[in-house]
Amino acid sequence: MTPRIKICGLRDVATAQRLAALGADAIGLVFYEPSLRNVSINLAHEIAAAMPPFVSTVGLFVDADPSLVEGVLRTVPLDLLQFHGDESPEYCRSFGRPYIKAVRVKPGLDLLEFADRYADARGLLCDAYSAAAPGGTGERFDWSLLPVGLPLPLILSGGLSPVNVTEAVERVQPWAVDVSSGVESSKGVKDALLVKQFVAAVRAARFDPASAGL
């Protein structure tokens, strides 16, 4: 067994299907207008409906008005919500759906306390902090800031690529990895070869499920 792989920021059906065939366990759809990877509800529905069984569709939101999340949920068959902004635990659980909480890691942040606040989340997605954008920046963070004993499954994110993901998995032993920029040929355009290399690099890593708290 190796860490689960989520690829974020899909924008068309054919690419999403290709990535699923290449080994993605989950795809992420961005519902955040300022992002180049933003998708409409109709397009998201087409992509989610085209996913084969056992490949999850994750909907990503950043401090969204609840009406946006509710509108998406009415139309798009999402398996999981991903909250990537400063959403409170109460907000995250208010939709009655399984969710993961993203946190932008920087020195001084108490991740154990953060994880305790979101105890009902299905996982904690640790991403790089950037003043420029809330995510999808291609920047990595200092993995030594991750504490031992996180009470939630850890999804490692931020600046991962085919080049560094083996080292990342071996050092951090996360439940899952999440990538966007590192498998793109240009901003917002996923590259099948890079995805293939990324999946192979994750699978080549020494991974002990017991270390991932499983």
Ligand SMILES: O=C(O)c1ccccc1NCC(=O)[C@H](O)[C@H](O)COP(=O)(O)O
């Ligand atoms: O992808 C975006 O454009 C985005 C915009 C705003 C918030 C989050 C966003 N993406 C979140 C993701 O899940 C990315 O995969 C994650 O931040 C890692 O991105 P990258 O460093 O580019 O691999």
